[in-house]
Amino acid sequence: MGKKRIIAETGAGQHGVATATVCALAGIECVIYMGAIDIKRQAPNVARMKMLGASIVAAESGSKTLKDATNEAIRDWINNPITTHYIIGSVVGPHPYPDMVAKFQSVVSEEIKSQLKDKEGTESPDYLIANIGGGSNAAGLYYHYLEDEKVKIISVEAAGEGIESGKSAATSVLGKTGIIHGSKTLLMQTKDGQIVEPYSISAGLDYPGVGPLHAHLLESKRAEFMSITDSDAMLAGLEVSKLEGIIPAIETAHAFAAFKYLDFKLNDIIVVNFSGRGDKDLNTYIDYFNL
Incomplete structure (x- = not known):
């Protein structure tokens, strides 16, 4: 696909850890969006992602949780379509993501x-x-x-x-x-x-x-x-x-x-x-x- 950068959103942090692991194995830049509140309450998974080399971006808008992390990830994806691939973490988002x-x-x-x-x-x-x-x-x-x-x-x-x-x-x-x-x-x-x-x-x-x-x-x-x-x-x-x-x-x-x-x-x-x-x-x- 020619993408040089992977992004994902995460709430509980499990999807973020999985994405960070894949990026570490492949040597690809990894950015994880996570609600500011979730960063605090899911600290062990945040630490795992950082150890795997991922950058964590806090979503500070709205309720500062999963919805807002998804908002930020989609905004990033729309602004960087040539270099960035979005690995969405649930059966949500635009087609074909839910089916995929x-x-x-x-x-x-x-x-x-x-x-x-x-x-x-x-x-x-x-x-x-x-x-x-x-x-x-x-x-x-x-x-x-x-x-x-x-x-x-x-x-x-x-x-x-x-x-x-x-x-x-x-x-x-x-x-x-x-x-x-x-x-x-x-x-x-x-x-x-x-x-x-x-x-x-x-x-x-x-x-x-x-x-x-x-x-x-x-x-x-x-x-x-x-x-x-x-x-x-x-x-x-x-x-x-x-x-x-x-x-x-x-x-x-x-x-x-x-x-x-x-x-x-x-x-x-x-x-x-x-x-x-x-x-x-x-x-x-x-x-x-x-x-």
């Missing part, structure tokens, strides 16, 4: 089919559960099961401090059709079309919309959406850590928190996408629980 990211992430459901065949004797679970901000990890989990109506899909978004609190990212409840970052989708917005600032304790779910694929899955009733509060997610993260010996990212903890509100049969096969590790969120866990 979903196809790349589809390795998740591809591997699930293989692993379930070995462990359960079937390729199809009864339930798929994933957290959803923009929706990249969820798109990968669902991809090879979208046409299989027997597989129930549950997308878990961030309710923040409560859906009616004014501090939420519950797009399925609060969103309306709109345009954000070059795609038509479901979006939290005012009556005159201004974006409502989202909130979540988890940096990766702090987004005012969802990818267009997920808006379609909600509208067509192929997926059920649930909204989980900060408190439920944090408690679920602590419980999973104690029961499984794996500390989940707070984004992932939202998916596990959904179990509290779902009724399963004893023999149901349930697949939860463990989308991120919690070492990046240790300071948040420590502060929240006074550990």
Whole structure:
């Protein structure tokens, strides 16, 4: 492609670390846009990116989180199209990005089919559960099961401090059709079309919309959406850590928190996408629980 520079946006920092790693291996300049608030709450991943040679640019506008980092990355990309390639971090943005990211992430459901065949004797679970901000990890989990109506899909978004609190990212409840970052989708917005600032304790779910694929899955009733509060997610993260010996990212903890509100049969096969590790969120866990 002849590009000499790679840019990306990141909320939780995982996509930023992955992009910085690729650039280090290829010897390409790397610039990561990240909300100023997210830089503080995801400090371990920021340190990783810097160690890998990436330059971190803080987004200081708006809510200073993922939406604003994406704004800055797109602005950079538009201004430097000849030298710069944008590796977008979710199933959002202008076409063909949502489709490209979903196809790349589809390795998740591809591997699930293989692993379930070995462990359960079937390729199809009864339930798929994933957290959803923009929706990249969820798109990968669902991809090879979208046409299989027997597989129930549950997308878990961030309710923040409560859906009616004014501090939420519950797009399925609060969103309306709109345009954000070059795609038509479901979006939290005012009556005159201004974006409502989202909130979540988890940096990766702090987004005012969802990818267009997920808006379609909600509208067509192929997926059920649930909204989980900060408190439920944090408690679920602590419980999973104690029961499984794996500390989940707070984004992932939202998916596990959904179990509290779902009724399963004893023999149901349930697949939860463990989308991120919690070492990046240790300071948040420590502060929240006074550990």
